[in-house]
Amino acid sequence: MFKIQTLNKIDAGGLSLFPLDNYEIASEIPQPDAVVLRSFNMHNTELPKSLKAIARAGAGVNNIPIDKCTEKGVVVFNTPGANANGVKELVIAGLLLASRDIAEGVNWAKTLADKGDEIPALIEQGKKNFAGQEIQGKTLAVIGLGAIGVLVANAAQALGMKVIGYDPYICVKQALKLSNQVKFVKGIQSLLSQADYLTLNIPLTPETKNYINKEKFGMMKDNVRILNFARGGLVDLDALKDALESGKVAKYVTDFPNQKVLNMKNVVAVPHLGASTKESETNCAMMAVNQVKDFLQDGNIKNSVNFPEAQMERNGGSRILIANQNVPNMVSQISSVLAAEGLNIDNMLNKKRESIAYNIIDVAQHSINPEVEAKLEAINGVFMVRIIEG
Numbered sequence: 001m002f003k004i005q006t007l008n009k010i011d012a013g014g015l016s017l018f019p020l021d022n023y024e025i026a027s028e029i030p031q032p033d034a035v036v037l038r039s040f041n042m043h044n045t046e047l048p049k050s051l052k053a054i055a056r057a058g059a060g061v062n063n064i065p066i067d068k069c070t071e072k073g074v075v076v077f078n079t080p081g082a083n084a085n086g087v088k089e090l091v092i093a094g095l096l097l098a099s100r101d102i103a104e105g106v107n108w109a110k111t112l113a114d115k116g117d118e119i120p121a122l123i124e125q126g127k128k129n130f131a132g133q134e135i136q137g138k139t140l141a142v143i144g145l146g147a148i149g150v151l152v153a154n155a156a157q158a159l160g161m162k163v164i165g166y167d168p169y170i171c172v173k174q175a176l177k178l179s180n181q182v183k184f185v186k187g188i189q190s191l192l193s194q195a196d197y198l199t200l201n202i203p204l205t206p207e208t209k210n211y212i213n214k215e216k217f218g219m220m221k222d223n224v225r226i227l228n229f230a231r232g233g234l235v236d237l238d239a240l241k242d243a244l245e246s247g248k249v250a251k252y253v254t255d256f257p258n259q260k261v262l263n264m265k266n267v268v269a270v271p272h273l274g275a276s277t278k279e280s281e282t283n284c285a286m287m288a289v290n291q292v293k294d295f296l297q298d299g300n301i302k303n304s305v306n307f308p309e310a311q312m313e314r315n316g317g318s319r320i321l322i323a324n325q326n327v328p329n330m331v332s333q334i335s336s337v338l339a340a341e342g343l344n345i346d347n348m349l350n351k352k353r354e355s356i357a358y359n360i361i362d363v364a365q366h367s368i369n370p371e372v373e374a375k376l377e378a379i380n381g382v383f384m385v386r387i388i389e390g
């Protein structure tokens, strides 16, 4: 029986993929094999010894202590692209919220609720305070051309905007999806200096914290409108406050309100709704659950942010999973332990990612001497061993 702990509400369509005869699922459960979560902050959560995997039903993994997980041999998954359309649609709404004074206008209209027959005339008098501009023909700069950025770029281009994009690490798969009308810009200064609108679609990492800072505001045109549906920490809020007050930034639309942001002028704050659609929640949960099942049951790894991709068909016998430091002479030490136990390797996959290696080894035997696990763990450099009997 595998134990799954959910740290946020996870869509039932995803959770139902765990067969209940083999899985126990609860928000509080001792010694979980895996955690499935959304935005829950795990940085101060102790990782139980039983924990083998964490699956983020979503894209951003800044709420998970990745390095600590890797050291402990815990595989962290996310669900790339599974909520990208949901976020794209809200970014498009964000473009309009940044252009037309929709949020303020709607709030004002509600204040007239008790004015009876005067309301239509009051509306016609008051609407001049909420006039805006159109997005057609304006330049949108997209920072980060991943799953979300590419969808946003293509959709904005189809709405009549000039779209320019920046992503020094763009992957081929996403580059191929980008409309050929979108101009790829190599330098951030050139990108920022052309933008009427700017959308951030990059992950929050130590390198991108306060990515939009005083220096970058200095590179922008006056009256720029900024959309942040990625993470609040990407923007230096003291510099943002100055930029909003000076008029450098005309509007800041964010999915990540906090006290500082809510007290700034010309901010439209959305309560982290980017991925809050039935479709995105189901897609993310299904992908996360399938990845966790494949790992717990067969040791296969797909869409991990800290371990290499590793998938191999079972041979009908037992499977030995080993994670070790990516240093010479590991495979020969592992095979020596197995040979000494009379275990002949039928099939083996050895995949590497930066400083770690992950091995899937299939043997014909259906049961394995329990001492094998301890012997493999005793090899210097091995930090995770798991045996799945066949």
Ligand SMILES: NC(=O)C1=CN([C@@H]2O[C@H](COP(=O)(O)OP(=O)(O)OC[C@H]3O[C@@H](n4cnc5c(N)ncnc54)[C@H](O)[C@@H]3O)[C@@H](O)[C@H]2O)C=CC1
Residues within 6 Å of the ligand: 058, 059, 060, 061, 080, 081, 083, 084, 087, 143, 144, 145, 146, 147, 148, 149, 166, 167, 168, 169, 170, 171, 174, 201, 202, 203, 204, 208, 229, 230, 231, 255, 272, 273, 274, 275, 276
């Ligand atoms: N508001 C919400 O509910 C949601 C927010 N997000 C946020 O959006 C971010 C992006 O999501 P996806 O597009 O799905 O991820 P992705 O991984 O497909 O794309 C991220 C892109 O950013 C690029 N990038 C990384 N560092 C960069 C830098 N310094 N400059 C320019 N480009 C850089 C990468 O090369 C990649 O192409 C997530 O990390 C998450 O923080 C994601 C989903 C929902």
Ligand SMILES: O=C(O)CCC(=O)C(=O)O
Residues within 6 Å of the ligand: 038, 039, 057, 058, 059, 060, 061, 083, 272, 274, 275, 276
């Ligand atoms: O699960 C959510 O609602 C948040 C989604 C998100 O921020 C992400 O996928 O990075």
